[in-house]
Amino acid sequence: MAKNQHEPNANEIWLYFQAVISWVKIVFPNYRREMKGIDWGFLYNEYKNEKFDSKKLETEIARLMEDEDVGSKKGIYTYVLTRKEKHLNIRAFSPNQKREAYERQKGVCVVCKEHFELNEMEADHIDPWHSGGKTTAENCQMLCREDNRRKSGK
Numbered sequence: 001m002a003k004n005q006h007e008p009n010a011n012e013i014w015l016y017f018q019a020v021i022s023w024v025k026i027v028f029p030n031y032r033r034e035m036k037g038i039d040w041g042f043l044y045n046e047y048k049n050e051k052f053d054s055k056k057l058e059t060e061i062a063r064l065m066e067d068e069d070v071g072s073k074k075g076i077y078t079y080v081l082t083r084k085e086k087h088l089n090i091r092a093f094s095p096n097q098k099r100e101a102y103e104r105q106k107g108v109c110v111v112c113k114e115h116f117e118l119n120e121m122e123a124d125h126i127d128p129w130h131s132g133g134k135t136t137a138e139n140c141q142m143l144c145r146e147d148n149r150r151k152s153g154k
């Protein structure tokens with residue numbers, strides 16, 4: 001560490017750090033150990049000027065913490081701010097669930113009505129996950145890769 005080089009900025013850094021911590025405490029008053037190691041500086045920079053209802057967020061966080069489909073509990077905090085589901089690492093459909101949906105559809109993509117092999121298709125939530133749809137065989141449909149890409153906007 002080149003100590004002397006950084007010393008003039010130390011006070012600024014400390015003030016910034018304090019501002020980040022204060023903001024986190026206001027938006028998320030209920031501390032959980034999952035809050036460690038999150039890139040709070042980035043989230044603070046992006047969202048510090050937005051208004052959040054911390055009570056509502058807490059209710060949602062508590063619900064997501066108990067949701068079996070949420071693979072990344074730590075990602076919940078980033079998700080409730082960014083609304084990007086990728087942070088939740090939502091459980092993928094199992095090979096059996098995919099097979100079941102594939103057989104039910106007789107290998108036909110529900111969008112383009114073309115026939116595909118199982119390995120040419122991808123699983124999709126019928127009832128979207130964000131509106132309460134679960135990662136179950138009943139809620140699974142198989143789409144061809146192209147239609148799945150179009151649907152998920154990737």
Ligand SMILES: [Zn+2]
Pocket residue numbers: 109110111112113114143144145146147
């Ligand atoms: Zn298709």
